[in-house]
Amino acid sequence: MNPADDLDRNTIFDGFGRRIDYLRVSLTDRCNLRCRYCMPTHGLTFAPDDALLTAAEIESVVRAAAGLGFRKVRLTGGEPMLRHDIVDIVGRIAAVPGIADVSMTTNGTRLPQLAPALKAAGLRRVNLHVDSLDKANVEHLMRWSHAESLWAAADAAEAAGLVPLKLNTVVARGYNDGDAVDLARLTLAHAWAVRFIELMPFGTSAEAQFSVDHYVPNSEVRARIEAALGALEAVPNADPADEARNYRLADAPGTVGFISPVSEPYCDTCNRMRLTADGKFHLCLLHDDEIDVRAVLRAGGDAEAVRDVLRRAVAAKPTGHSLRQGVHTEDRRMHAIGG
Ligand code: SAM
Ligand code: SF4
Numbered sequence: 001m002n003p004a005d006d007l008d009r010n011t012i013f014d015g016f017g018r019r020i021d022y023l024r025v026s027l028t029d030r031c032n033l034r035c036r037y038c039m040p041t042h043g044l045t046f047a048p049d050d051a052l053l054t055a056a057e058i059e060s061v062v063r064a065a066a067g068l069g070f071r072k073v074r075l076t077g078g079e080p081m082l083r084h085d086i087v088d089i090v091g092r093i094a095a096v097p098g099i100a101d102v103s104m105t106t107n108g109t110r111l112p113q114l115a116p117a118l119k120a121a122g123l124r125r126v127n128l129h130v131d132s133l134d135k136a137n138v139e140h141l142m143r144w145s146h147a148e149s150l151w152a153a154a155d156a157a158e159a160a161g162l163v164p165l166k167l168n169t170v171v172a173r174g175y176n177d178g179d180a181v182d183l184a185r186l187t188l189a190h191a192w193a194v195r196f197i198e199l200m201p202f203g204t205s206a207e208a209q210f211s212v213d214h215y216v217p218n219s220e221v222r223a224r225i226e227a228a229l230g231a232l233e234a235v236p237n238a239d240p241a242d243e244a245r246n247y248r249l250a251d252a253p254g255t256v257g258f259i260s261p262v263s264e265p266y267c268d269t270c271n272r273m274r275l276t277a278d279g280k281f282h283l284c285l286l287h288d289d290e291i292d293v294r295a296v297l298r299a300g301g302d303a304e305a306v307r308d309v310l311r312r313a314v315a316a317k318p319t320g321h322s323l324r325q326g327v328h329t330e331d332r333r334m335h336a337i338g339g
Helices: 003-008 055-067 086-094 111-121 135-141 147-160 177-189 205-214 218-229 294-298 303-315
Strands: 022-026 072-076 101-106 125-129 166-170 193-197 232-235 245-249 255-259 272-275 280-282 290-292
Touching: 022 055, 055 086, 055 272, 055 294, 055 303, 072 086, 086 101, 086 111, 111 147, 125 147, 135 147, 166 177, 177 193, 177 218, 177 245, 177 255, 218 232, 218 255, 272 303, 280 303, 290 294, 290 303, 294 303
Parallel strands: 022 072, 022 272, 072 101, 101 125, 125 166, 166 193, 193 255
Antiparallel strands: 232 245, 245 255, 272 280, 280 290
């Protein structure tokens, strides 16, 4: 029998009947930017290097996941391209039988240097973080970023064939809520998916308050775009687990998407498991529950032992987030989970 056929028969479901087949792997909690809703500029502590999973350990977890029916892997962080072994990691994951799609969420600052090597190693596409087209707004909201580097990243991704390109925009009132129209207008000229993400609270209550205070519902973002650019026509989701609701402006080659975890939670179609850079399965983005896999790896656990931890993690996934009950992730900020 072809081993790929055998892999195709494997599937894993959580306690609520959701098929879990998508692993988001955070490679580091460090970042070269300090987006206001994600990382403070002071008082941060980072996982020490020896706490981070090595490339070989990440490969072991991905092999275990593929054995249980996971098919997609997304690399994230912090900024995943800060890992000096990023090309090796991509190559190892892309070579795992059963893994059909390897992608990355990135701020793009290192893409001009790395895009061709990442593509050659097996990376298929990138989601690029772009909060504004306005130079001053980029520097205000994403702090150490520059508008020029975002465009250099988009060019590099397209030149290397890391497509279709998705642009992720987190909307924060008073910072970039006025920029949504210009971002959506990009889809009239480019075959890009421009996606607007609602702010979510993380970290201490003082930090989480930023997201509460600056939250903009996507219904408002959509209304602004339609008032300026015309009606958005719904585009059927090719992937039922796509967290974005997608639309198209008339005759646009690209699409406009809305990711609305706060106003329209999509927990009932959740298909994902998260692995933190320090080797914990983080069971739901917006809860603190975790199960340690690094300890099993470093105690010499074999493939079955790693699969067993992952089975337990999938079985323990909560039904969904509890933001309306005032519960959010307090132990980790977004940069230490990966989004
Ligand atoms: N550094 C990479 C980047 O910015 O794309 C990858 C990691 S970042 C944590 C992943 C995604 O999380 C980004 O699209 C970012 O905009 C989003 N994000 C960060 N903090 C957020 C928050 N408080 N609410 C909603 N999305 C957030
Ligand atoms: Fe860094 Fe991404 Fe967080 Fe911005 S959102 S600080 S780029 S990890």
